[in-house]
Amino acid sequence: MTHDALVAAARGVFEATGAERVDPAYILPSDIPLELSGEAVRARLCVFSDHRGNEMVMRPDLTLPVAGQEAERRAAGGDGAKAYTYAARAFRLPAAENDPMEFTQVGFEWFGKDSSADSDAEAFALVREAVAACDVTPAATEMGDLSIFPAFVDALGLARITTDLLKRAFRQEGGVSDLLAAAPEALADDLQPVLEAPSSKEAEAAFLNVLSERGIPMIGTRSVVEIVAGLRGKAAVHAAGGVPEAARAALSDLAGVNCPAGEAAHVLGAIAGKHGLDRMSSAIERVAKRMDAILAAVPGVATGARFRSGFGRRFTYYDGFVFETFGQNLTSRQPIASGGRYDGLIEGLSRSRAAASGIGGVVRPDRILRAKGETA
């Protein structure tokens, strides 16, 4: 199959569901993709300045601009369940040397459907149908659920500031282990003005000042806003006595979960039981129901599918079920298909003027070609 034939095959699967075809804005103001991309994608955004000097980004995926349109539509009074589909170009600096900077994603986004284990499974199965239509055999599948960690943290009954800091740390690769590795220490004296600043703007200015006095350039992919929020959070947790030992033990058990997907609910349930976290049961039940529904819809997926508790941070809009499917001849950073749930995104993008559940998925025909050992 050629690249065009793969696009047509995948598109046929998504259009057969009756979803509406869309091709939203190519160019977005940089703040939204910067805020909603995980560190791995943020470092790969194609950024430029427009004629007024505003920082803009070529869309790194289709979920963001499609959800942006939907947020506008709902904020203007639109409602109901909506399904969209696209076969469209997206832009990212390459994840591996042989990845293109501009590529096609064929996918769909559903808004306002009920958020349930069954609709999670339905979305996953639809992506797998598109993969099958491309005549490629998946080599492996990874799954995760970004609602599990916050649910564990809530069940621990910690101080609000500690809860917030842990949830924020979870969004960053290695963030939780950094936090749990050692009790948070008091911050260096020269950072006191950052902590004492009356507003976050002044705290950010104070932080930049410390960097320039220490002669440290501002590099890396974390924004000043995030760094300052992290520093202030850490200091507050330190003042509150750090993360209690029992919570550390529960969270480090959770962080280690990496098991066959079919065993995930059992493994999570055992950890919750061991640490006396009864309030976890509904989140874990959903993992169990979802897996049953996936196994029923996609026979054979059980072999080679894994569940990892830390999986799924390429975009920070994800807040529930997430998955990636892999093929041959590609690295672990190059899924041929991926997707997930983002029930909070419409509310965030519309600044709380609207709310709707969301879930979607894509296939990458260029990578499928490579997985099949063919060239474009």
Ligand SMILES: N[C@@H](Cc1c[nH]c[nH+]1)C(=O)O
């Ligand atoms: N936009 C995601 C895939 C996705 C679509 N909908 C939900 N997730 C990506 O590019 O990886």
